[in-house]
Every structure is written in structure tokens, then in C-alpha cells.
Amino acid sequence: MSGDTQTLADVVGAPSTPASEEYLKHLTTLSLPDLLAEPTVLQTQAHYLTSSLVTLAHTSYPTFLAVHQSNSALNASLSTLSASLDTLVSDSLPALEQCASDWKNRTESVLKERKRARVVLEQHEKLRDLLDIPLLIDTCVRNGYFGEALSLAAHARSLATLFNNNDGSGDKGTQGAQPPPVLLSSILAEVDQSITQMLVSLLATLHEPHRKLPALFKAVNFLRRMNVFGGGADNVSPAIPLHSPVVAKVNGKGADFASGHTHYGASTDDTLQAEQQLALAFLSGREACLVASLDGCGRNIQGVIRELQATPGDGTRSLEERELEDIARYLKKYIDTWREAVYDIVTQYSTIFLERSPLPSNPPPTKEQLRELHTSFHSLLSTYATHSLTKHLVPTLSSALPLLAPPALPSLLTQLTYCASAFGRVGLDFRGLLADIMGKSVVAAVRRDIRAAGSVWAQELLKSYEPEEIEDGKTDMAMSRSKSSSSRSGVKVNRAPSKWLISPSLVASPPLPSGTSTPAHIPPPLLASYPPLAVFTNALLTTLNGLRLLAPLHVKEALVHVIDEEMVNGGQALLRFAEAVSADEKLEEGEIIIVKSCGEVYFNVFAPFVKRALVEGVYGSKVAESDEVLGSQAADMKRNWDTWTSSLSTLPQSQ
Structure with a gap:
């Protein structure tokens, strides 16, 4: 169940x-x-329900129609929604996702910039302090605060070193040093430019005239601290100048600006070589100052010399008294300027380089190295002193002193002797050079004055006859004499000897040498009877009187040579005039006697007296010691004169 x-x-x-x-x-x-x-x-x-439904259908049919329509529209909307959802899922959402991804990529750089801007804003104070470093260094350099400038430069260098240390966290054996940031590189570049300007300023200090020891010592010490002449930089970033004094070595070697141990970390050989180069730079700068100081006086002296060299003709002329005074004044100023400048350079160099303590280096220099450095410093100083002497003073003295008159030379010699004695205190005595320079200058000055006096004598003789008939300029007396003998009728004398060669009161009986001699410092009275010869004597005695103030013993023979040479030249001029007088048939015999008497006085009184005035009056020696100087020329000249006097008896007598 x-x-x-x-x-x-x-x-x-x-x-x-x-x-x-x-x-x-x-x-x-x-x-x-x-x-x-x-x-x-x-x-x-x-x-009941059916009746109610019928009633409802009759009374509410519009509502049913609306509901039906709404239901149909709802079904269509749902279909459209389904299609839209399919499109959203398959097309729009992937596109939206791609756009979102692209938006993220586009905004990432902006976000990074905003982040960097935020970081910059947060580090504004530190950045401002960093950006102020170049300006502060430039201000310090412009105002001479070089120590502070170097300290700021060392701070900038430490930033570069710190960056390299922080950036080297990887394998240092395989990674090289990274370049510093652009901002730091830019700051270091500006710092380098300011330090370079400081270097230029310090080097310019060595070239500025009238700079004293404290300023030069300060400049040299800062050049040491900057290690200007040190070795090349190692491991330096390419963004930093390779030879920049600011960042000499980022690995800790080279200059330490803050502590002042310039060569700490450098080898001893580099240190010694840098010191030698610094000493050479110091001497080069002071040499430029010396040249600038001497330029004014030297230009004035050389201007006069060039003016003389540009003179037409033989290139020489007699200087006026004002020109001689100007040359002497410029030369004295030149010597004083040279003495003061070179002495300052020597003492400054000795104080800065020879009297300072050894340089710190790693390892410290040995005694042998210090001795070698000291020797090289002395060698540089000796070389420079020799250069300044042979380059500036000696050439100027050699070219200017011969232009001066003998009386102006003693004061210059005294000045030069004082200058040499002053340099003797620092081991640079050059008095040994003065003897040769002064001797040559004395010989040149005496030769110039004696030749000028002889030129006046020769011109007086030349104005008295026609030179073309006697072949003026010939030095061979035999040729001149044969010319005059072969064409006696063509010779013309412009001035009779009685009109100018002898005193008017003595024309009738021309005086002849009497055989008596006078002291070497007193001219024979007989010379006054022949005015041109007396003028010649006064000019020569004026020169010899000026020579007495400065008469170097080693140039005595050269001066005797100059005297004898001028006596021979004057005798040749007198012989040519005598031949012209004897060749002129219009002149009386008394004119020839006057010329003959003048010649006897010239050769037997005037020439011996002038030689005695030089040898005995100036040097206090005997004439016999110098008889052999130009003996052959003087003897030939005397024989030519004797030949002419002996030929007078063969000449036809004037009617």
C-alpha cells in the first residue's frame, strides 16, 4: 500500500x-x-473573476495596449543592450584599457618633471648657495681676495670629488668615473673661467711696472698654490676642463687650495720643475716691465742716432750743443732707470726664490735636489742679469757714448761705476765691461772732434784754389804733384796766401821754426803767426783738454794713431795747396815763401807739439814711446813735402 x-x-x-x-x-x-x-x-x-476581468478589459484596454507596447519596446531594448554589451566587452573596453595605458606613459614624464621640480623646490636654499659660488669667486677675484676665491674653488672641486665617490658604488675596477651632473659641470665651468681670470690677473701683476715686493710675493705665492706649472690632470671628467686650476686632480693629487700645500701629492721632480718655470715666468714678466720703462729714453736716443745715420753724404754730421745735452740727459736717465729696475728685479727674485723655505712635496726633496734647485735659481738669475746687461745697457752705451763730447763722458762713467758698485753687492759687478766701452767711446769722440778740426783746416785750404785742376780727393801725393807739374798753366789760386794764411804784419818776413820747444801744455807762440793754423791748434787743444778728464790708458796708442792720421791728412791738404800755389804763374815768389814757411811750421812745430800735448800733456809719457805709430805714413808725408820744397828751385821765377 x-x-x-x-x-x-x-x-x-x-x-x-x-x-x-x-x-x-x-x-x-x-x-x-x-x-x-x-x-x-x-x-x-x-x-466573479471572469466578470471582473471582462469589466477590467473593457475599462482598462488602453493600459493593456501600453503594457504590450512597453513589453515590445523592452524586448527590443534588451536586444540592443545585449549587442551594446557585446560591443563594449569586445571593442570599447580594450580600447579604454589601451588609452589608459597610453595616458600613463604620456603623464609619466610630466610626473617626473613635477617630481624634479618638487625636489628642486625642497633643495632651493642649497641650490642657491651652489649657484652663488661662481659669482662669489668672481667678486673675490675682482677685489683681490684670491685666498677666498681659491677656498671657494676648492669647495666646488670637493663637490665633484664627492659626486664621483657616491656614484662609484658598483665595480670600480670595471666602471669609470661618471660625469658630474649638468648643473655641477656648468658651475665648475664658470668657476674655472673665474679662476682663469684670476690666473691672468696674477700673471699681469708680474708684468705691471712699479710693482713692489709685497705685491709680487703675493702673486707668486698664489701662483704656487694654483700649481699653474704642475703636471697634467689625471682622471678628470670630460665635462670639467682638463687643465682647470679648480679641479686639478679629482683623485686627491695636485693643488690643495684650502690648505695651501701646493705640491702635496705631486712628485719631487714635478715640484722642482714647477718652481723653475715659475721663476722663469717671474723674470719674463719683470723683463717686460723693464723694456717698457726703458722704452721712452731708448726711443729718444735711438731717434738721434737714426737721424745721424740718415744724414746724406757720409752719414755723419756735427751735433749741436743742445743735441749733445739731450743725449747726455737721456742717457743718464736711461742708466738710472735700468739700474733701479734691474736691481729691484734681482732683489725681488732673491727674496722670493732664494730665501724661502723648501716646498712641501711627497716625498720631501733631498739635499741634493734642493742644492740643484738653488743652483738652477742662481743660474737663471745670472743669465737674466747678463741678458739685461748685454741686451739693454751695453748696446745703448755703445751706440750713444761715442756721440758725446769727451767732457760729458766722465760724469757718465762715474754714474756707471756707481751703478756697477751697487750691483756688486748682489754679485753682479760689471765694471770690467766699462773699460772697453768707455775706451771705444773716448776714441770715437776724440776722433770725431779731431777730424772736425782737420776738416775745417782742409776746407780753408780747399777754398783757396780750384780743386778740379789738382784731382781733389787723391791721396797719392806723387800723382797730384805730377799732375800739377804737367799742367801748371791751368792752375788757378783764388786767394793769395798773404791774404789769409799769415798775419798781415808778417807777410814781408814769414817766421820760421827757431828750434826752441815749449812745455806740452803751452802752445808755441809761433803758431799765432799763422791764424788758420792757430785755429786748428785751438780746436785740437780743446779736444785734448776735454780728454784730460777721462783718458783711459789702454787707448793711448789708438789716440796717438788718430792724431798722427789727422796730421798726415792735414799735411796732404797743405801740400796740395802748396803745389797749386807753385803751379800758378800769376802769383809772386813771396806767396810761395809764405806757404813754404807755413809748411815748415806745420811739420816741425805744430805736428810735434800736438803729439806731445797728447802723450806728455794728457798721459804724462814720453813721445819717444809712440814714435813708431804711423811712422811710415808720417815719414812719407815729410818726404813728399821736402821733395816739393826742393823742387822750388827748378820752377820758373815770376817776372
């Missing part, structure tokens, strides 16, 4: 729904009469 048991829902045939099950449970609770009456109740309710 259990297998045939069926539920009420199965018996009734109702669908198994919660409502039907609830209704069936309700039926089970009814009594039989109620249960029997239940179909009638259900039928009544069905008729």
Missing part, C-alpha cells in the same frame, strides 16, 4: 507550486461539508 500511496497534489493533478501546495494544505483543514461546497465556491469566484 505504501507503493500505491499518492500525494494530494498527485491525486488532484495540481502543479507542484508553493501556492498550490499552500492551497492543498488549506483543503486538508476543511470539513467535509466545506470541502463539498468548495467547488461551488471556486466556481463562484471564477465567475
Whole structure:
């Protein structure tokens, strides 16, 4: 029976729904009469519901139509929504994802910039201090605060070193030093430019005239600290100038600006070589100052010399007294300027390089190296002193002193002797050079004055006859004499000897040498009888009187040579005039006697007296010691004169 048991829902045939099950449970609770009456109740309710539904359909059909339409629209909307969802899932969402990814990539650089800007804003004070370093260094350099400038430069250098140390966290054996940031490189470049300007300023100090020892000592010390002449930089970043004084060596070698130990970490040889180069730079700079100081006076002296060299003719002329005074004044100023400048350079060099303590280096220099350095310093100083002497003073003296008159030379010699004695205190006595320079100058000055006096004598003789008839300029007396003998009728004398060669009161009886001699400092009175010869004597004695103030003993023979040479030249001029007088048939015999008497006085009184005035009057020696000087020329000249006097007897007498 259990297998045939069926539920009420199965018996009734109702669908198994919660409502039907609830209704069936309700039926089970009814009594039989109620249960029997239940179909009638259900039928009544069905008729009621049907009537209500019909009534509702008639009264609410628009609502049903609207619901139908809404249902249709809803179905269409759901289909469209399904298609849209499919499109969203398959197309729009991947595109949105790609756009979001692209947006992230595009905004990443902006975010980085914003992050960097935020970092810059946070480090604003530090960056401002860093950016102020070049400006502060430039200000210090412009105002002469070189120590502070070097300290700031050392700080900038330490930043580069710190960056390299922090950046080298990897394998240092395989990774090189990384370049510093662009900002740091830019700052270091500006610092390098300012330090370079400081270097130029320090080197310019060595070239500035009138700089005293403290300023020069300061400049040299800062040049040492900057290690200008040290070795090349190693391991320097390409962004930093290779030869920058600011970051000489980022690995700790080279200059230490803050501490002042310039060569600490450098080799001893580099240190010594750098000191030698620094000393050479100092001497080069001071040499430029010396040249600038001497330029004014030297230009004035050389201007007069060039003017003389540009003179037409033989290139020489007699200087006026004003020109001689100008040359002497310029020369004195030149010597004083040279003495002061060179003495200052020598003392400054000695104080800076020869009297300072040894340089710090690693390892310290040995005694032998210090001795070698000291020797090289002395060698540089000696070379420079010799250069300044032979380059500036000696050439100027050699070219200017011969232009001066002999009386102007003693004062210059005194000045030069004082100058040489002053340099003797520093071991640079050059008095040994003065003897040769002054000797040559004395000989040149005496020769110039004596030749000028002889030229006046020769011109006086030349004005008295026609030179073309005697071949003027010939030095061979035999040729001149044969010419005059062969063409006696063509010779013309412009001035008779009685009109100018002898005193008018003595024309009738021309005086002749008497054989008596006078002291070397007193001219023979006989010379006054012949005025041109007396003028010649006065000019020569004036020159010899000036020579007495400065008469170097080693040039005595040269001066005797000059005297004898001028005596020979004057005798030749007198002989040519005598031949012209004897060749002129219009002149009386008395004119020839006057010329003959003048010649006897010239050769037997005047020439010996002039030589004695030089040898005995100036040097206090005997004439016999100098008889052999130009003896052959003087003897030839005397023989030519004797030949002419002996030929007078063969000449036809004037009627």
C-alpha cells in the first residue's frame, strides 16, 4: 500500500507550486461539508473573476495596449543592450584599457618633471648657495681676495670629488668615473673661467711696472698654490676642463687650495720643475716691465742716432750743443732707470726664490735636489742679469757714448761705476765691461772732434784754389804733384796766401821754426803767426783738454794713431795747396815763401807739439814711446813735402 500511496497534489493533478501546495494544505483543514461546497465556491469566484476581468478589459484596454507596447519596446531594448554589451566587452573596453595605458606613459614624464621640480623646490636654499659660488669667486677675484676665491674653488672641486665617490658604488675596477651632473659641470665651468681670470690677473701683476715686493710675493705665492706649472690632470671628467686650476686632480693629487700645500701629492721632480718655470715666468714678466720703462729714453736716443745715420753724404754730421745735452740727459736717465729696475728685479727674485723655505712635496726633496734647485735659481738669475746687461745697457752705451763730447763722458762713467758698485753687492759687478766701452767711446769722440778740426783746416785750404785742376780727393801725393807739374798753366789760386794764411804784419818776413820747444801744455807762440793754423791748434787743444778728464790708458796708442792720421791728412791738404800755389804763374815768389814757411811750421812745430800735448800733456809719457805709430805714413808725408820744397828751385821765377 505504501507503493500505491499518492500525494494530494498527485491525486488532484495540481502543479507542484508553493501556492498550490499552500492551497492543498488549506483543503486538508476543511470539513467535509466545506470541502463539498468548495467547488461551488471556486466556481463562484471564477465567475466573479471572469466578470471582473471582462469589466477590467473593457475599462482598462488602453493600459493593456501600453503594457504590450512597453513589453515590445523592452524586448527590443534588451536586444540592443545585449549587442551594446557585446560591443563594449569586445571593442570599447580594450580600447579604454589601451588609452589608459597610453595616458600613463604620456603623464609619466610630466610626473617626473613635477617630481624634479618638487625636489628642486625642497633643495632651493642649497641650490642657491651652489649657484652663488661662481659669482662669489668672481667678486673675490675682482677685489683681490684670491685666498677666498681659491677656498671657494676648492669647495666646488670637493663637490665633484664627492659626486664621483657616491656614484662609484658598483665595480670600480670595471666602471669609470661618471660625469658630474649638468648643473655641477656648468658651475665648475664658470668657476674655472673665474679662476682663469684670476690666473691672468696674477700673471699681469708680474708684468705691471712699479710693482713692489709685497705685491709680487703675493702673486707668486698664489701662483704656487694654483700649481699653474704642475703636471697634467689625471682622471678628470670630460665635462670639467682638463687643465682647470679648480679641479686639478679629482683623485686627491695636485693643488690643495684650502690648505695651501701646493705640491702635496705631486712628485719631487714635478715640484722642482714647477718652481723653475715659475721663476722663469717671474723674470719674463719683470723683463717686460723693464723694456717698457726703458722704452721712452731708448726711443729718444735711438731717434738721434737714426737721424745721424740718415744724414746724406757720409752719414755723419756735427751735433749741436743742445743735441749733445739731450743725449747726455737721456742717457743718464736711461742708466738710472735700468739700474733701479734691474736691481729691484734681482732683489725681488732673491727674496722670493732664494730665501724661502723648501716646498712641501711627497716625498720631501733631498739635499741634493734642493742644492740643484738653488743652483738652477742662481743660474737663471745670472743669465737674466747678463741678458739685461748685454741686451739693454751695453748696446745703448755703445751706440750713444761715442756721440758725446769727451767732457760729458766722465760724469757718465762715474754714474756707471756707481751703478756697477751697487750691483756688486748682489754679485753682479760689471765694471770690467766699462773699460772697453768707455775706451771705444773716448776714441770715437776724440776722433770725431779731431777730424772736425782737420776738416775745417782742409776746407780753408780747399777754398783757396780750384780743386778740379789738382784731382781733389787723391791721396797719392806723387800723382797730384805730377799732375800739377804737367799742367801748371791751368792752375788757378783764388786767394793769395798773404791774404789769409799769415798775419798781415808778417807777410814781408814769414817766421820760421827757431828750434826752441815749449812745455806740452803751452802752445808755441809761433803758431799765432799763422791764424788758420792757430785755429786748428785751438780746436785740437780743446779736444785734448776735454780728454784730460777721462783718458783711459789702454787707448793711448789708438789716440796717438788718430792724431798722427789727422796730421798726415792735414799735411796732404797743405801740400796740395802748396803745389797749386807753385803751379800758378800769376802769383809772386813771396806767396810761395809764405806757404813754404807755413809748411815748415806745420811739420816741425805744430805736428810735434800736438803729439806731445797728447802723450806728455794728457798721459804724462814720453813721445819717444809712440814714435813708431804711423811712422811710415808720417815719414812719407815729410818726404813728399821736402821733395816739393826742393823742387822750388827748378820752377820758373815770376817776372
